[in-house]
Amino acid sequence: MTERTKIKSALESMLFVWGDPLDVKTAAQVFEAEPGVVADCLKELQAEYEEREGGILIQRFGDSFQLCTAEENRSYIERLCNPVREKKLSKSALEVLAIIAYRQPVTRGEIESIRGVRCSYVLEGLVQKGLIEETGRSEAVGRPILYGTTNLFLRHFGIENLSELPDLEDEDFLNAAPGEGEQLSI
Amino acid sequence: MSYKVKLEIFEGPFDLLVYLIERAEMSIYDIRISEITEQYLAAIDEYKSMNIDVSTEFLVLAATLIEIKSKMLLPGSAAPSEEEIPEDPRKELVQKILEYKKFKQAAQLLAGREETILDRWYKPQEDLAEYDNDHAFDVLVLDPDRFLAVFREFLEKRRRLEEIQTRYERSPRTRQRVGIRDKMRQIRRYLTAKKKITFGEIMTDCEDRYEVAVAFVAMLEMMRSGRIRVKQKVHFGEIMIEGTDR
16 A cells, blocks of 8 residues: 555545544644645545545535535435535625625625625624624725635535636626526536 | 516615616617616516515615616717717716626526535534543543533533534434324323323323324314313313213
8 A cells, every 4th residue: 555545545534533624734733744745635535536426525625625425315315314404595695705705805885886785784694604704904994894705605615715716707607697607617 | 668577586776777687688788778767667666566665775776877867868068079989878887787797696606506515414523532532531630721621521512412413303204103193093092991181191102292292283183173171270280181972
């Protein structure tokens, strides 16, 4: 067994026991290895799971990795037990999140001028859900609060990192029919 | 021109405007302002007629539309010079709509991602403290900080257990095994054996709260159809059930 295979095998076991998202740094300490090497191993492992097309996948968000079930098996799991499904976000919450994700750090005023509606309640709700956070104060008059997305945001949408969000200026993206957006690779 | 606005909930004035423009199959770069303004105002009127509160933001955009419309009606400022092309009064609005549309699209993308992710399940971390040998003796050292830490750990453990219990509750399929009819049959059986029974006795045969609730509804149903008589002397007291001749 090569060193790499060993690490990958150990990482797989660790993900199983840990359950929660395992971040690269913590895992690297276990092996006393370079975080970069461990991250590569986790990515390889993730790709292998995907190729296998089995019932368990590895999901990545930010620098953390976590085991999860494949989405196509949802109905079977629900027939077995009845896990409580998180509620979907409202349309307005999604719009506000989209603006923050692309424009962060951003103030409430900027968000409101894009949407044309007040959004203090929505912002409050998103902060409470831990999807956004205050990242500081703008230098503008009144020093308004700046908002940015959190790691939980990445997790909620299964986004590996912000740079993988599709380009808003991309013609293909803008012209995609509603609902087709998800086909675009993240 | 007649039209009907399907009453949808719009996220804001731009949302409504984008909807109207798309429905009229207009190019955003060449909005037929007077047509759109008319439709926009009609939509707002319709909301008002249904007693739906139209927030001020919708009215602000209405005013903007009317302003642009009036500017478009005016002939270009007297004799514009050769080089100077008068600015299109719609320009600012178009930019805002384009900007809004971008994020509306991005929001749809996020909605799609969310849908997928919500179909996946994760295991919350289980309590691993049991496997942690280091802690076995530490507890005996009565250092207050240590003690507090252990207590916190205990609370955390309980919180996690509760989380697991609430997240993985039993499936409704197994829960619905006992129906009201079954319970009614059961109560009737009790009453052929004994003249009177208490609800407490019925409860002892129930497996969970759901079944107790079913039993209670079954009792009410039998009371309604006159098959049993039910007495309760004091509030929260024992309920006595007695069969009738029916």
